[in-house]
Amino acid sequence: KHVVLLPGDGIGKEVINSAKDVLNAIAEEFNHEFSFETHEIGGAAIDQYGTPLPESTVEACGRADAVLLGAVGGPKWDNNPSHLRPERGLLGIRKALDLYANLRPIKGFKNLLHASPLKEEVVKGSDLLIVRELTGGLYFGTPSERRDNGQSVVDTLAYSRKEIERIVDRGFQAAQQRRGHLTSVDKANVLESSKLWREVVEEKKSQYPDVSVDHVLVDAAAMKLITNPTQFDVIVTENLFGDILSDEASVLTGSLGMLPSASLREDGVGLYEPVHGSAPDIAGKGIANPVAMILSTALMLRYSFQMENEGKLIEDAVQSVLDAGFHTADLQIENGSLVGTAEMTKHIV
Amino acid sequence: KHVVLLPGDGIGKEVINSAKDVLNAIAEEFNHEFSFETHEIGGAAIDQYGTPLPESTVEACGRADAVLLGAVGGPKWDNNPSHLRPERGLLGIRKALDLYANLRPIKGFKNLLHASPLKEEVVKGSDLLIVRELTGGLYFGTPSERRDNGQSVVDTLAYSRKEIERIVDRGFQAAQQRRGHLTSVDKANVLESSKLWREVVEEKKSQYPDVSVDHVLVDAAAMKLITNPTQFDVIVTENLFGDILSDEASVLTGSLGMLPSASLREDGVGLYEPVHGSAPDIAGKGIANPVAMILSTALMLRYSFQMENEGKLIEDAVQSVLDAGFHTADLQIENGSLVGTAEMTKHIV
Numbered sequence: 001k002h003v004v005l006l007p008g009d010g011i012g013k014e015v016i017n018s019a020k021d022v023l024n025a026i027a028e029e030f031n032h033e034f035s036f037e038t039h040e041i042g043g044a045a046i047d048q049y050g051t052p053l054p055e056s057t058v059e060a061c062g063r064a065d066a067v068l069l070g071a072v073g074g075p076k077w078d079n080n081p082s083h084l085r086p087e088r089g090l091l092g093i094r095k096a097l098d099l100y101a102n103l104r105p106i107k108g109f110k111n112l113l114h115a116s117p118l119k120e121e122v123v124k125g126s127d128l129l130i131v132r133e134l135t136g137g138l139y140f141g142t143p144s145e146r147r148d149n150g151q152s153v154v155d156t157l158a159y160s161r162k163e164i165e166r167i168v169d170r171g172f173q174a175a176q177q178r179r180g181h182l183t184s185v186d187k188a189n190v191l192e193s194s195k196l197w198r199e200v201v202e203e204k205k206s207q208y209p210d211v212s213v214d215h216v217l218v219d220a221a222a223m224k225l226i227t228n229p230t231q232f233d234v235i236v237t238e239n240l241f242g243d244i245l246s247d248e249a250s251v252l253t254g255s256l257g258m259l260p261s262a263s264l265r266e267d268g269v270g271l272y273e274p275v276h277g278s279a280p281d282i283a284g285k286g287i288a289n290p291v292a293m294i295l296s297t298a299l300m301l302r303y304s305f306q307m308e309n310e311g312k313l314i315e316d317a318v319q320s321v322l323d324a325g326f327h328t329a330d331l332q333i334e335n336g337s338l339v340g341t342a343e344m345t346k347h348i349v
Numbered sequence: 350k351h352v353v354l355l356p357g358d359g360i361g362k363e364v365i366n367s368a369k370d371v372l373n374a375i376a377e378e379f380n381h382e383f384s385f386e387t388h389e390i391g392g393a394a395i396d397q398y399g400t401p402l403p404e405s406t407v408e409a410c411g412r413a414d415a416v417l418l419g420a421v422g423g424p425k426w427d428n429n430p431s432h433l434r435p436e437r438g439l440l441g442i443r444k445a446l447d448l449y450a451n452l453r454p455i456k457g458f459k460n461l462l463h464a465s466p467l468k469e470e471v472v473k474g475s476d477l478l479i480v481r482e483l484t485g486g487l488y489f490g491t492p493s494e495r496r497d498n499g500q501s502v503v504d505t506l507a508y509s510r511k512e513i514e515r516i517v518d519r520g521f522q523a524a525q526q527r528r529g530h531l532t533s534v535d536k537a538n539v540l541e542s543s544k545l546w547r548e549v550v551e552e553k554k555s556q557y558p559d560v561s562v563d564h565v566l567v568d569a570a571a572m573k574l575i576t577n578p579t580q581f582d583v584i585v586t587e588n589l590f591g592d593i594l595s596d597e598a599s600v601l602t603g604s605l606g607m608l609p610s611a612s613l614r615e616d617g618v619g620l621y622e623p624v625h626g627s628a629p630d631i632a633g634k635g636i637a638n639p640v641a642m643i644l645s646t647a648l649m650l651r652y653s654f655q656m657e658n659e660g661k662l663i664e665d666a667v668q669s670v671l672d673a674g675f676h677t678a679d680l681q682i683e684n685g686s687l688v689g690t691a692e693m694t695k696h697i698v
């Protein structure tokens with residue numbers, strides 16, 4: 001399997017090495033072969049090529065079986081004009097590879113729950129998956145422009161029925177493999193696009209009789225994630241709602257540095273990256289938490305390579321390293337041992 | 350001052366009486382005169398007039414100095430076609446009266462904080478005001494329609510510079526009267542409308558030198574509200590972001606039944622309503638919490654009638670009734686006394 005590595009910026013450059021180490025260990029254990037190729041994206045690409053997404057990066061990703069991304073962004077590029085900002089690289093690669101399905105599993109680690117802003121009795125047992133549409137909606141709709149000599153502005157929230165169908169199918173399928181419940185989030189009391197969304201979900205229901213479904217308005221969902229996160233199994237929603245709700249959900253369990261994500265194309269090719277950012281404040285110090293990157297690698301094995309056992313082994317390894325008390329500086333574990341990126345990775349390997 | 354009462358549905362019909370009782374007490378105490386006129390909106394209006402917003406209601410509100418609204422909605426109308434749904438009445442009256450500024454103060458009551466899903470050390474001391482644009486954006490932009498024989502759909506997020514300017518001004522002014530900090534929430538890394546929004550905020554800064562400003566992306570704001578709610582003073586944002594974030598924020602302090610809101614026109618006319626809904630499950634039982642409605646009335650006195658002392662008196666009365674341990678069934682106070690809507694109101698009066 002051929003994997004393209006996109007370290008990106010900040011701690012992305014550090015944690016990407018952890019992914020490689022873990023994959024090499026998996027290769028040895030299971031007799032697989034992984035080949036790697038590294039390319040630039042984000043700020044690093046702006047510096048080197050004058051664009052956050054060089055053609056060479058897109059081409060390499062197009063030939064890959066899967067892509068691992070570290071993180072993009074940093075203060076150096078914060079005041080750039082928008083086409084020269086690191087996150088344009090991210091948006092561009094999502095669209096270029098047609099990565100329409102963003103999956104974010106959010107599950108607490110029992111020895112880290114104490115760091116949650118929520119009361120333990122509220123957050124305990126929460127285990128949810130957000131399935132976010134990633135290549136449509138307000139992110140890519142046109143027109144998106146100034147008008148009337150700059151006196152007004154429009155953005156467009158556009159979806160085709162097909163785009164909605166494929167992501168809703170993903171949501172149902174994910175629910176089938178989990179606890180069998182799907183929550184579709186929309187704003188059907190206001191938006192036409194949400195009405196079509198809700199219609200599609202209703203139509204698809206009969207194809208997935210083993211999945212129970214409910215519809216929740218996005219404002220109510222933002223409340224329920226906090227008051228009762230354990231009520232959710234799989235949430236499926238459009239791009240911008242997914243952006244907001246998945247970030248909201250990511251802080252519930254108190255361990256943002258542990259959360260992986262997968263962005264998938266229909267044929268199984270995918271891009272995998274930590275939920276956390278490039279953390280410029282701690283970059284270059286060797287103290288970044290590699291777990292989100294490593295768990296993203298586990299998702300790659302599972303979703304792009306159908307290597308379920310291999311993915312599970314990585315997840316179990318992470319859990320047992322935590323159980324043994326090892327943790328990076330972003331976490332606290334009572335009577336635990338504080339280690340850096342390299343040592344945390346070594347223990348997991 | 351002439352006040353139109355729109356009881357609406359469910360517990361709206363009950364709590365509106367509490368508002369009237371409190372206003373009558375204020376009238377007596379301060380020698381004011383309030384006249385009242387009651388009209389239908391929402392489900393009640395659908396039943397009686399076949400529309401959620403009868404012309405007669407719009408006309409009466411147009412003549413009023415201020416409007417008090419209970420709540421709209423209920424299971425009876427849930428399966429109606431969208432133009433015959435109760436919330437259409439709410440959207441309609443906002444637009445008809447040009448109520449462009451929605452203000453939602455969110456502040457914990459110390460003897461109720463224990464009901465928060467957040468840890469007390471996280472939520473304690475939080476006191477924020479969300480200023481939401483209420484008559485623009487995706488809620489009212491056109492086109493908003495199916496296309497290609499129903500195979501695709503668009504909604505439009507539209508703002509004029511003027512619409513942005515007036516709400517941003519509101520945000521700055523509110524911050525001046527509070528702790529002097531304004532957080533503008535947008536998605537400027539993706540949306541053209543957010544870029545114009547951010548530009549306007551930057552332009553206005555120099556007019557309000559006593560206010561410090563920061564820009565936070567909506568996804569990050571959804572996180573920070575949970576991890577660090579005390580960092581916020583005033584948040585100003587567009588319609589849909591405000592819808593999501595204000596509902597999210599409303600559950601932080603553990604007392605949704607206590608939260609008022611104001612929706613204002615430029616000339617000071619306003620519509621005031623509780624943040625909570627019509628609560629059909631407890632309607633008609635006389636147990637609804639009237640505090641959100643009563644505090645909405647206090648906001649009316651302050652914002653529409655410049656009766657600052659009168660508003661403050663109501664707020665102090667609510668606090669002292671809580672301090673004395675009186676509470677409705679939605680709340681718990683240690684060694685407190687459980688009372689119904691009428692008795693709670695009487696104590697506050």
Ligand SMILES: CC(C)[C@H](C(=O)O)[C@@H](O)C(=O)O
Pocket residue numbers: 087090091243538539568
């Ligand atoms: C960086 C930004 C454009 C991006 C998004 O909004 O999708 C990020 O917030 C994310 O969720 O991956």
Ligand SMILES: CC(C)[C@H](C(=O)O)[C@@H](O)C(=O)O
Pocket residue numbers: 189190219436439440592
């Ligand atoms: C009922 C609905 C249309 C409304 C909105 O989205 O504005 C409500 O959620 C609110 O916040 O007042």
